[in-house]
Amino acid sequence: MKKLQQFLVSGMTTAALALVAGCATESSRALPVTKVESAGVAYAGVRYPVAVGKFDNRSSYMRGIFSDGVDRLGGQAKTILITHMQQTNRFNVLDRDNMEEIKQEAAIKSTAQRLKGADYVVTGDVTEFGRKDVGDQQLFGLLGRGKSQIAYAKVALNIVNISTSEVVYSTQGAGEFELSNREVVGFGGTASYDSTLNGKVLDLAMREAVNNMVRALDSGAWKGNSEKDFLIWQNLRTPVAELFDDETDDLRRRRVCRQAQADP
Structure with missing residues (x-):
């Protein structure tokens, strides 16, 4: 009888484990x-060759006394x-970080x-970055409570x-991401620490800064330090039909500049 009970318990345990394993799902x-x-x-228009410098x-x-000194951000x-x-289609971005491999x-x-x-080097910094958790509760937490994770970035x-090493244009971009969860009378979910918020808010701030850069470029705000630079930037929208396939970017820019000088 005892052996029969052990056998039944063992069988039920095996069946339960199989049932749990059968409930596992995978999706993507x-x-x-x-x-x-x-x-x-x-x-x-003409795409201008730019390199990205220090950032x-x-x-x-992540710059406290316990930091390992690696600037991951x-x-x-x-x-x-x-x-x-x-992705803006305004620049030819030159890779300077993989020169040895290339x-x-x-x-x-x-x-x-x-x-x-x-022709230009883009430099920049992450000037502000931080995270905070904000919580609230209703009737001392009996009726419900909420929690928000907020990440903020500015570049x-x-x-x-x-x-000339002249800074011809400057811009900034900022963004904020928030993840909120609320529990009401014991029902609802709570969110653990979400490390992906760091990348999301940094991408948002950078995207805003690049959008500002393109708007300024299209409006002619980049005048550089010379008449040549000004004329080049003002003529970025030269139709493709006026450009020759066998021209290098430098020759193309020079020709566009000469055309601009000749126009009344």
């Missing part, structure tokens, strides 16, 4: 990625900036490198002329 889905405003807008975390976030911000700038691959392929120089961008 692709998520839309938000791009800058000009990403889907047709543009027929540091100047906020107090600044590196993340630089990657986001490069992506958004390339050189090695060119050597393997026996291809002579023809590196392009930048600054500077456009520097490589010939």
Whole structure:
């Protein structure tokens, strides 16, 4: 009898485990990625070669006495900036972080490198970054309670002329992300720490700064430090039909500048 009971208990345990295992599900889905405003807008002007310089975390976030000294936030911000700038269709963004790897691959392929120089360097900083948790409760928590995780970021961008080191344009972008959960009379969910908010709010702030940059570019706000720079920026919308396929970017810019000088 005792052996029969052990057998039944063992069988029920096995069945229960099988039932639980059978309830496990796996799902996946692709998520839309938000791009800058000009990403889907047709543009027929000249793309200017730019390089992205230093991008540091100047906020107090992750810079305490226990920090390991690795600027992960600044590196993340630089990657986001490069992506958004390339998606604007206004710039040819030049990679300066993987020069050794690019050189090695060119050597393997026996291809002579023809590196392009930048007209401008984009530098910037994460000037503000932080997180906070905000909570509230109804009737000392008996009727319900809520919790919000809030992340805030602010970035600054500077456009520097490589010939004169003059900062020809500056802009900032800021953003805030909030994750809220509420529990009412014992019902509802509570959210644990969401580390993805850091990347989301940084992407939002950077996207806003790049949008500001493109708006200023399209309106002619970038005048540089010389008449040539001013004329070039004013003629970025030269129709594609007026551009020749065999021209280099430098020759194309020079021709556009000469056309602008000749026009009354």
